[in-house]
Amino acid sequence: MALFLSIIQRLAYLMISIIDRDAGAFLLTKGDQTRVNLVHWGRSGLAFTRALGRSGLFVVQGIQGFPKSWEAWHLLIRQLYFVGVLSLIIILVSALFIGMVLGLQGYTILVDYGTEDALGQMVALTLVRELSPVVAALLFAGRAGSALTAEIGLMKATEQLSSMEMIGVDPLKRIVAPRLYAGFIALPILTLIFSLVGIWGGMLVGVDWLGVDAGAYWGNMQATVDFREDIINGVIKSCAFALAVTWIAVFQGYDLVPTSEGISRATTKTVVYSSLVVLGLDFVLTAVMFGSL
Amino acid sequence: MALQNKTLELSVGAFMLAGVFALIFLALQVSGLTLNNKSDDYFTLYANFSNIGGLKPRSKVTMAGVTIGRVTAIELDTQWYEAKVTLAVKRELLGKLSQDTSAAILTSGLLGENYIGLTPGAQEETLQDADVLRDTQSALVLEDLVNQFIINATKD
Amino acid sequence: MSEPLVDIQHLSFHRGSRAIFDDISLQVQPGRITAIMGPSGTGKTTLLRLIGGQLLPDQGSVKVAGHEVSQLKRPALFAMRKQMGMLFQSGALFSDLSVFENVAFPLRVHTDLPESMIRDIVLLKLEAVGLRGARDLMPSELSGGMARRVALARAIALDPRLIMYDEPFAGQDPISMGVLVQLIKRLNDALGLTSIIVSHDIDETLSIADDVYVLAGGRLIAHGSPEALKQHQGAQVRQFIQGLPDGPVPFHYPAPSLLDDIYHR
16 A cells, blocks of 8 residues: 555656656755655656657668668668678577477477377467567577667767767767668567577477477378468567667667767667567467467 | 678678578478468368367368368357358378268367367268268367266265 | 958856856958867857857847857857867767768758769868878777767868867877967968867967967957967966966965864864
């Protein structure tokens, strides 16, 4: 109950400070600790809302800003290399091991019911529906997202963005847009590759090692996995994650405080926020796609 | 430029191709989507069951254990309050299944999925497109079996 | 005197509740080197960003070549910036492009010149700063002074009318400092540029400037030729020009007296 009241109190404070900033400053002079909280909560609420608005405008401008020229394709391909190709190793290795673990765990569970023939179905559905989009997005946030934030942040700190602006080139078009698009394209591809390798890894353990019949492994899988229901939904999920992670990463880089401390904090934020958003979004999307809400 | 443009473009191209390949593989090998999935490769049969158990659309239709088609739709027949199941059976079997072919809902393993098994009949006349299978056997529902067993056991 | 190229009238600018500029007015005459000086933290770099339109003033006007910067739409603003070169404190070379490509960058994005002509222009600009031989190096391989010279070559690639230097001498060894001083003077005279130098390196700046403005505490405290400033009687100006540790700008951050601090607590 006390917790509940304090939450209500804080929300009220938040509202007051958002409406009237001076009210917060006035109350501060009374030196009351809760009043200090009021100002603090109000300010951070305000700052959060502003950052959200800024990032929304930012991503819209970035998406619109993709220049329609041959030069732009070069920039995009370059970014696809950094964001996609360089993330490939970690995706391949993780997918292989996750697939193998799924094969092993699935087998030990299914064999108790004598239904180890359903292993293929279990591995494929787990990967295609859930694990591939989520794990690929988390790895992508750690590998490519943090790199994007650090790179853009460094450009900001060394005034490269400002100087580009002064040369008369919009950094939103030249720096931000290609990176946003590269992220949107790369993650769904990485997710598909993740599924492929994971299913193969599951087969490696299930079929080649534990002796599940190869025909049953594939046959059961084909009988239950639906192209539209499962695979396309998985791809849609990963597209949503790609948007979220790239958006967060690029915006954190563009919006950070241009110091070395600012860069390291923004990089951490990118990974933390991306992971939270991916997991939260995953639940919502799963509920919409597979749940019977 | 730190990296040669050619190598970079090549690797990005290979990356995109890998993505396309993965999608095709998932579609064909994992979800069993066939490219020539046109309806004229199949002909339609109907079968009414009083209880379909766990049968679902896309469940297999087999004969002698060989998959010969799929369940494409399941709906409630409001005239008899039975399940009306639509089967798509391979066109090469058109004119080869006898009129009194029977359909049964079977279960693979004790807890496995349900599928339809067809058993050939003896009549000369054969099934045509959109014919109805007369001789059907509903799914065995485990709970019913257990109930019957208990009732029989308590009678004795 | 002709029409000033940059005309700032009654400019005020706040960051949060802190006033960076409070009603300052200054003019930059074409063809001359105008220095803007003042202690650290007086917002000299901010002033350059206001002229370049990266920041907008709270009050007052900033006019460049007769156009009010804050009124310009984005395309017009970017067109205006083609007429301006800016040398950033760190050089701000694009770290993923070679020296050659850095200098070629403005040409590639703003002109449709054939590759051979771009090459000629870039080599001429690099020759002007004495780094034609370094064209294939990456920015990470350059010393600070060299990076600044490359950035200067990039800033003049499009032959701008106005070039702004943000602390061009900060953190340089005496040799590269001398090179930069010479370069700024020579470029200004040879190319008929107009230059604005923001700096707190007094000797170097005064040696090449035609006009000097001194800012402190968000206000303009002195204006005149370098000679006039050296003779200036204002205490604040004297402290700054002669580099005295204590004066109107106090050595101590505001605090209660030392005795009070020690004995009462």
